[in-house]
Every structure is written in structure tokens, then in C-alpha cells.
Amino acid sequence: MMKDRKERLKPSGGYGGLAIKLIIFIAAVFLLQRLVMPKYTGTVIEGNFTEEYYRDETPHELLIIGNCESYENISPMKLWEEYGITSYIRGNSNQLIPQSYYILKEALKYETPKAVLLNIQAMTVAEQSSEEYNRMVFDGMRLSREKIEGILATKLSDEHLIEYLFPILRYKNRITNLEADDFKYAFTKSPVKSYNGYYLRADVRAYDESSVPFERRLPDYSFSEKNMDYLERISELCREKGIKLILMKAPSMYPVWVEPYEEQIKAFADSQGLLYINTLNHMEEIGLDMDTDTYDEGLHLNVYGAEKVASWLGEILVREAELKDYRSDQDISPVYEKRLEAYNSEKAEQKAEFEETGYISKYRNQ
Amino acid sequence: MSYISYNFIALVAAGLILYALLPEAAGKYVLALMSVIYLITAGGVTSLIFLLIGSAVSFGAALYIFSSEKAHMRTAVLIAVIFFHLGLLFWFKYNNFIGYTQLAFSELTGGSFEFEPVERQAPLGISFYTLMLIAYVADVYLKKYSAERSFLKFSLFTGYFGHIVQGPIDSYDTQGESISTYHRLTREDLTEGSLMILYGLFKKLVISERLAAIVNTVFSDYASFSWGFLLLASVVFSLQLYTDFSGCIDLVTGVSRLFGIRLSQNFRRPFFSESIAEFWRRWHITLGAFFRKYIYIPLGGNRRGKVRKYLNTIAVFAASGLWHGGKWTFVIGTGLLHCFYMITGELLKPIFECFYRLTGIRKDSSLMKTLRIIRTFLLVTIGFVLFRSDSLTMAGGILKGIFTLSPGAAGEAASLSYGFFDAIGLGSADSIILVISLIIMAAVSAAEELWEKGAESGALMTKLSPARRESLIFIMLLGVMIFGFYGRGYDASAFIYSNF
Numbered sequence: 001m002m003k004d005r006k007e008r009l010k011p012s013g014g015y016g017g018l019a020i021k022l023i024i025f026i027a028a029v030f031l032l033q034r035l036v037m038p039k040y041t042g043t044v045i046e047g048n049f050t051e052e053y054y055r056d057e058t059p060h061e062l063l064i065i066g067n068c069e070s071y072e073n074i075s076p077m078k079l080w081e082e083y084g085i086t087s088y089i090r091g092n093s094n095q096l097i098p099q100s101y102y103i104l105k106e107a108l109k110y111e112t113p114k115a116v117l118l119n120i121q122a123m124t125v126a127e128q129s130s131e132e133y134n135r136m137v138f139d140g141m142r143l144s145r146e147k148i149e150g151i152l153a154t155k156l157s158d159e160h161l162i163e164y165l166f167p168i169l170r171y172k173n174r175i176t177n178l179e180a181d182d183f184k185y186a187f188t189k190s191p192v193k194s195y196n197g198y199y200l201r202a203d204v205r206a207y208d209e210s211s212v213p214f215e216r217r218l219p220d221y222s223f224s225e226k227n228m229d230y231l232e233r234i235s236e237l238c239r240e241k242g243i244k245l246i247l248m249k250a251p252s253m254y255p256v257w258v259e260p261y262e263e264q265i266k267a268f269a270d271s272q273g274l275l276y277i278n279t280l281n282h283m284e285e286i287g288l289d290m291d292t293d294t295y296d297e298g299l300h301l302n303v304y305g306a307e308k309v310a311s312w313l314g315e316i317l318v319r320e321a322e323l324k325d326y327r328s329d330q331d332i333s334p335v336y337e338k339r340l341e342a343y344n345s346e347k348a349e350q351k352a353e354f355e356e357t358g359y360i361s362k363y364r365n366q
Numbered sequence: 367m368s369y370i371s372y373n374f375i376a377l378v379a380a381g382l383i384l385y386a387l388l389p390e391a392a393g394k395y396v397l398a399l400m401s402v403i404y405l406i407t408a409g410g411v412t413s414l415i416f417l418l419i420g421s422a423v424s425f426g427a428a429l430y431i432f433s434s435e436k437a438h439m440r441t442a443v444l445i446a447v448i449f450f451h452l453g454l455l456f457w458f459k460y461n462n463f464i465g466y467t468q469l470a471f472s473e474l475t476g477g478s479f480e481f482e483p484v485e486r487q488a489p490l491g492i493s494f495y496t497l498m499l500i501a502y503v504a505d506v507y508l509k510k511y512s513a514e515r516s517f518l519k520f521s522l523f524t525g526y527f528g529h530i531v532q533g534p535i536d537s538y539d540t541q542g543e544s545i546s547t548y549h550r551l552t553r554e555d556l557t558e559g560s561l562m563i564l565y566g567l568f569k570k571l572v573i574s575e576r577l578a579a580i581v582n583t584v585f586s587d588y589a590s591f592s593w594g595f596l597l598l599a600s601v602v603f604s605l606q607l608y609t610d611f612s613g614c615i616d617l618v619t620g621v622s623r624l625f626g627i628r629l630s631q632n633f634r635r636p637f638f639s640e641s642i643a644e645f646w647r648r649w650h651i652t653l654g655a656f657f658r659k660y661i662y663i664p665l666g667g668n669r670r671g672k673v674r675k676y677l678n679t680i681a682v683f684a685a686s687g688l689w690h691g692g693k694w695t696f697v698i699g700t701g702l703l704h705c706f707y708m709i710t711g712e713l714l715k716p717i718f719e720c721f722y723r724l725t726g727i728r729k730d731s732s733l734m735k736t737l738r739i740i741r742t743f744l745l746v747t748i749g750f751v752l753f754r755s756d757s758l759t760m761a762g763g764i765l766k767g768i769f770t771l772s773p774g775a776a777g778e779a780a781s782l783s784y785g786f787f788d789a790i791g792l793g794s795a796d797s798i799i800l801v802i803s804l805i806i807m808a809a810v811s812a813a814e815e816l817w818e819k820g821a822e823s824g825a826l827m828t829k830l831s832p833a834r835r836e837s838l839i840f841i842m843l844l845g846v847m848i849f850g851f852y853g854r855g856y857d858a859s860a861f862i863y864s865n866f
Contacts, residue, residue, distance in 0.1 A: 160372055
């Protein structure tokens with residue numbers, strides 16, 4: 001019976017012939033997929049952040065997790081420069097709390113930091129607003145159980161897991177408008193754009209209260225059950241691994257962090273015995289000046305603001321999480337010093353360009 | 367779940383594996399399970415309930431008719447079944463017909479009648495399975511075959527996932543046994559089925575969805591466009607409808623073929639037709655066959671004189687037009703207009719014969735054949751303009767724009783002010799892909815047409831060696847995967863004919 005079935009279904013050129021055709025097909029799909037995947041080499045570079053983490057071979061004592069408030073408001077290079085802290089930001093645009101959980105869980109497969117600093121602004125975001133944000137979080141993530149669970153937990157209702165596993169199914173339309181970088185970086189990695197996950201901006205656009213988008217009063221400011229559940233999971237995960245979890249609200253002027261949010265986070269931190277730092281309450285102490293320390297009118301800090309936050313925060317982190325000073329470490333120090341040099345160089349270049357032109361050309365279209 | 371969805375692919379793959387691994391006796395249960403899953407996920411439990419009720423009514427009625435010797439009771443039961451099925455169909459799909467009729471009349475007479483249609487959620491595939499259920503009882507009544515005694519077998523035929531959404535409208539004597547019989551999976555069925563599926567996806571996702579972009583752009587703002595754009599969009603819609611509908615049929619025929627089931631042919635390169643009559647023998651073949659078999663011939667066909675023949679033709683096309691929907695754009699566009707063409711064609715036949723005789727032009731010359739093909743295509747396109755239009759006014763506006771060579775409200779220059787491709791709503795790269803794809807489809811169709819005329823099997827795939835067919839599967843899969851319009855931002859899962 002089985003023999004008969006095998007005979008009936010045997011491909012014309014035998015199974016070997018079919019295997020060869022299949023291999024050619026898979027190779028073609030792979031090649032095309034590499035071509036059409038977005039390279040994020042233009043004005044939106046955040047799409048590379050998730051993947052860049054895997055390229056950093058040094059261990060980190062501090063992982064900073066969260067959405068844009070995490071990767072734009074704290075400078076890991078300053079943490080290194082002043083305190084010798086080895087840190088990495090695993091954050092992305094509109095990264096949801098459940099996504100942060102899976103990103104953290106995955107990172108803990110590669111390393112066990114002493115501390116995790118979780119920016120909690122995303123607690124206010126119940127659902128993803130746009131597919132692009134999900135894509136930027138997950139496209140660069142290595143295939144893993146965490147990736148699959150993360151996608152299933154946060155995908156929009158009309159998104160499909162299979163389109164994340166085989167991105168060619170989603171990006172195939174790009175075949176008609178490929179750019180030079182699509183070919184250039186099809187099989188080589190594009191240059192690292194962040195500094196340990198930090199998004200460097202040296203331009204300045206002062207905070208202007210009148211330009212803050214109007215925010216409608218909500219009937220209920222309770223965090224969603226899902227976000228609370230994943231916050232608890234993050235806490236539990238850190239506890240299991242012996243990691244000090246610190247909650248933080250970064251000093252972004254908007255979206256407005258209202259009192260009910262603050263109360264809920266405080267209550268959670270108290271119930272879990274966690275340290276919670278709301279930097280909005282320490283603006284003066286940090287030395288933040290929203291006329292000079294933001295590049296987009298208070299939504300995010302620029303490098304000057306992010307360095308001030310790092311400078312202020314570093315002391316707390318060293319004290320609370322007993323982070324070690326690695327500046328004299330033979331293996332790590334050279335790597336970080338080289339990176340710091342590049343960071344300072346880009347900061348200087350952006351500063352010079354901004355002073356001359358009033359903008360940073362590579363981010364001009366944003 | 368729609369035919370174009372990852373879930374459907376998973377359903378077919380899982381069904382195929384079960385079909386291959388389970389004992390032969392389980393084959394029909396696998397197909398039944400697949401059909402139930404498909405029906406519930408695509409149309410909801412209500413669709414399944416209505417299908418089962420309809421099937422039970424026809425099943426029971428046929429059993430009674432088959433066993434009863436009382437002629438008047440047999441006839442009464444047949445009539446009751448027809449009324450029952452048509453009643454349900456009318457309840458769900460034609461509840462607005464009177465309103466639409468008043469509206470059409472008002473539009474034609476310049477009135478101001480306003481009408482808000484009440485939409486009812488019709489059970490999935492009701493237009494298709496209603497005809498199959500009526501045909502079954504009628505065939506048993508006419509003693510063409512005996513009544514089925516297994517309800518599972520019968521309901522598997524009516525609810526079979528491969529033909530419930532868009533047909534083909536199969537008849538029980540040709541497909542009932544085939545669907546419920548176990549077919550051993552073979553390499554031939556798997557490769558040919560896969561090729562049919564991919565060719566269907568190519569038509570639907572690569573061609574039809576691109577054509578839809580053009581049609582939607584122009585038809586949604588038809589008054590602004592000049593006659594050239596209107597003509598282009600009208601022609602494009604004919605191609606869209608064909609690639610959409612026949613693409614779906616190829617898809618379900620291919621899926622059925624994987625399981626060894628050979629569904630009835632529903633399209634045979636209709637745009638190669640030289641006359642309207644031929645067109646209806648090539649387009650939606652099973653629908654045309656149904657009306658010919660159950661309306662035209664019982665009414666006397668062409669055996670009772672010309673007037674009666676014309677009346678029968680009108681009856682058939684009115685029914686066909688009405689079947690497409692309870693709006694006059696359908697009744698005229700796919701029914702009465704074609705009827706007009708056919709009767710006019712018959713009446714003018716002597717004049718054409720005289721023309722050929724006097725001029726000495728050979729009727730069967732390639733040039734005349736080509737001209738007749740173009741003429742038929744354009745005539746059909748006029749009907750499809752009505753089919754695609756929301757109202758008779760809209761259809762009239764488009765046709766008037768074409769025939770009066772209107773520059774459009776915005777003027778020709780305005781239409782082109784942002785460039786041709788922006789004007790038609792399809793980018794240049796996609797337009798190139800579309801043109802190449804249409805050339806491929808036309809070449810395949812032309813080759814099949816020539817082979818068929820040479821009394822050979824018409825299908826391209828039969829000309830290929832098994833090894834080449836397997837290679838073609840991978841090439842087509844890659845082509846559809848890359849160039850298909852699907853995923854977020856597209857509603858490729860919506861087939862035009864699934865609305866009927």
C-alpha cells in the first residue's frame with residue numbers, strides 16, 4: 001500500500017530532482033526576500049535597532065527597555081564615559097509593553113544583566129497603532145519562540161504571523177521600487193546606526209507649550225489588563241533571573257503623563273518592591289532645559305538632554321544596582337572607547353551641520 | 367476564510383494530508399469536514415444551516431418523487447421544491463428588486479424617486495447551490511437518474527467547498543459520485559491541480575487586482591474622464607471580470623483536482639468568441655447550460671417557430687440577468703442586452719450573408735474572424751459596463767461619454783495633468799507588469815485555442831512533460847508570490863462573483 005502510494009506520487013525526475021528544484025526555489029525566494037526587505041538606511045533608521053543588538057558582542061550590565069522615550073532620552077555612551085557602565089537600549093518606535101517583555105526575554109537568553117531599566121510610558125498604549133511599528137520591532141529579531149509569541153501577542157488583527165516569518169509575503173511590492181541600498185545591503189549588513197541602541201540627534205527645536213498636540217480627556221486612565229499582565233511578567237522574569245528592575249518615566253513633555261498613570265505605576269512599584277524614577281519630577285536636578293535639550297519641541301530629548309539624563313541617572317544606577325565600572329577592563333574598554341569616539345565625532349558633525357544649516361540633512365524629511 | 371487566504375491554504379494542505387493518510391473510506395468525511403469548516407468560517411453557521419435545510423428539502427423531495435407513482439403528486443412536489451428554493455433566494459437577494467425597478471424607471475423618466483435598499487445577509491453560495499438543488503430534483507422528476515439515498519453523499523455534493531462560492535454549477539449525475547468517491551492521490555493530479563491553482567492565482571492576484579485599480583479609479587469618477595479613459599476602463603473591466611471569475615474557477619478546479627475531483631469546465635476562452643451565442647457557450651458555461659437545460663428546452667427551445675424561439679431566448683436571458691442580482695443593471699447588462707444582441711443578430715443574418723456574397727469576402731477568413739471576435743468583445747463590454755455600474759444613470763453616463771467622444775468634465779488635459787499612470791490609478795511599474803501578464807495570458811489562451819481547433823486537448827499543461835510541469839509550478843509560485851497584489855492594503859480575497 002505504502003509502496004504503491006510512493007510510486008504514484010513519485011516526482012517525474014525522482015525525489016532528487018524535486019529536491020534540486022526545491023532548493024533553487026528556496027534560494028530564489030531567499031534572494032528576493034533579502035532584496036525587498038526594508039534596509040532602513042534613509043531617514044527612519046529605527047528599523048535596524050532590534051537587529052543591531054546582536055552585533056554587539058560585549059556583555060551589558062544594564063539593559064534599557066521601552067519605546068522611543070528609552071532610545072532617545074538616555075545616552076549609554078555618557079553612562080560609559082562617566083560611570084563605566086556597560087549598557088544597551090533595546091527599544092523601538094512605539095514598542096509596546098508586551099513587545100518589551102518578549103524583547104527582554106529574548107535578550108536574557110544571550111546575557112544576564114545586573115539591572116533592567118524599563119521606561120513605562122508605553123503602559124498608556126493599549127494597542128499598536130500602525131503595522132510599521134510592529135515591523136520595526138520584529139523584522140530584525142532573530143527567529144525564536146519569543147519572536148513568535150511576541151508577534152502573536154501584539155499583531156494587528158489583519159496582520160499574519162506567516163508574513164513575519166516570510167517577510168517576502170509582505171514586502172514583495174517593493175520589487176518595483178528598489179533602491180541602490182536594497183542591492184548594496186541585500187547580503188551585507190547595513191552600518192550600525194545607533195550607539196548601543198541610542199538614537200543620536202544633535203539638532204535643537206525648543207519646547208513650545210502651544211505646539212503640544214491636544215490630548216482628549218479620557219473617561220478612564222486605567223492601564224489595560226494586558227499591559228498590567230505583561231508588566232508583572234517583566235517583573236517576574238527579572239526576579240527569577242536575579243535582575244534589579246527599575247521603572248522609569250523619561251522626561252518627555254508629551255504625551256502628558258497624568259496623575260492617574262503616576263499613581264498606578266507607584267502602586268505597582270510598591271507592590272513589587274521596585275524602584276520607580278519619574279524624571280519629570282527631577283527636571284531641575286537633572287539640569288534639563290527644554291529650550292536646548294530637545295530636538296522636537298519636547299517629545300524627545302536631543303543628545304544634550306540625553307547626556308544630562310544619563311549623567312544624573314548613572315549615579316542612581318551605580319548605587320541601586322551596584323553596576324561596575326568597566327573603564328579599566330582590558331576587553332571591554334577598547335570597544336567602548338572606540339564607540340565613544342565615533343559617537344563624539346557624529347555629535348560634533350551634527351552639531352556643526354545644525355549650526356550652519358539649521359537642520360540635520362539625513363533626518364530632513366522627518 | 368476566503369479562497370485567497372493563508373487559512374484556506376492551511377485547510378487544503380491539512381485536508382490533503384488527512385486524505386492521503388486515512389483509509390479510503392474516510393475520504394468523503396475529510397471533504398465533508400473541510401466543507402463544513404470552510405462554510406462556517408466563510409459564511410457563518412447560518413450559511414451551513416440554510417444549506418443543510420435546502421439540501422434536506424431537495425433530498426427528501428427527490429426520494430418522494432422517485433418512489434411515488436402518482437404523477438400529479440410528483441409534479442406538485444417538484445413545483446413546491448422550486449418555489450421553496452426560489453422563495454428563499456428571492457427573500458435574501460431580490461427583496462429590493464421592486465425598489466430598484468422604481469428607481470430605474472425614475473432615472474429613465476427624469477423622476478426623483480429615492481430608494482434605500484435593505485440589505486439582507488444571504489447564506490454563502492445560495493445563488494449557486496439553489497440552482498444545483500433545483501436541477502437535482504428536476505432531473506429525478508424527469509427520470510434522468512435515480513434519487514440519492516445517502517444524505518451525507520448528497521449534502522457533500524451541494525456543500526462541497528470547491529464549488530459553493532462561485533460554482534461551477536455542477537449537476538449531481540456528473541459530480542455527485544465523483545465528489546464522494548475516494549480518488550487515489552497521483553502525481554498527475556497533484557501537479558496539474560497545482561498548476562491550475564497557480565494559474566488561477568496569477569489571473570486573480572497579478573492581473574485582476576491591477577486591472578481593478580484602473581477600473582475603480584475611472585468608474586468612481588467617470589464624469590471627469592474623457593472618452594478614451596472611459597473606453598479603456600470599460601475594456602479593462604471586461605478583462606478584470608474574466609480574470610477574477612475564471613481565476614477563482616481555476617483555483618477551485620485545481621484544488622479539487624488535487625483530490626482527484628474534476629469539476630465541470632466553466633470557461634473556455636470566452637473572448638475568442640465570434641458571436642454572442644458562442645460567448646455564452648464559453649463564458650460561465652455551467653450557468654448557460656443550466657438555463658438552456660431547465661428553461662429554454664422545456665419551453666420548446668427552437669422547435670416551435672421563430673417567435674417562440676425568441677420568446678424563449680428572452681426568458682433565458684431575463685432569468686440569467688436576474689440571477690446575477692436584483693438590479694436592472696444586472697438584468698440588462700448580463701441578460702436582456704445579450705438577448706437583444708442575439709435576436710438582432712439572427713434577424714440581420716440574411717443581410718450579412720448577402721454582404722459576403724456580394725463582396726466576395728470570405729466569411730471564414732482570418733480577418734473576418736478577428737473582426738467578429740473584436741465586435742463580440744466590444745458588445746459584451748457594453749453589457750459589462752452596466753454590470754459594473756451602480757445605476758442605469760451611471761452606465762448611461764459612461765456609455766454616452768464613450769460614444770460622444772466626450773472630453774470629460776475635467777477635460778483631456780486635466781485627466782493627464784498628473785501623468786497617464788496617475789490618471790489611471792496604476793503606477794508605471796505595475797502597468798508594465800500588467801501588460802506583460804496580459805500578454806502571457808493571451809498567448810496561453812491563443813495557443814490553447816489553436817490546439818483545440820486542431821482537435822487536440824486544449825490545456826497547455828498537457829503539452830508539457832511532467833518534469834517541466836513541476837518546474838513550472840515553482841516558477842509560477844515565485845511569480846505569484848512576488849507580483850501578486852495581496853496582503854494588507856488589498857482586498858484580493860473578494861471575488862466579484864462571490865456576491866451572487
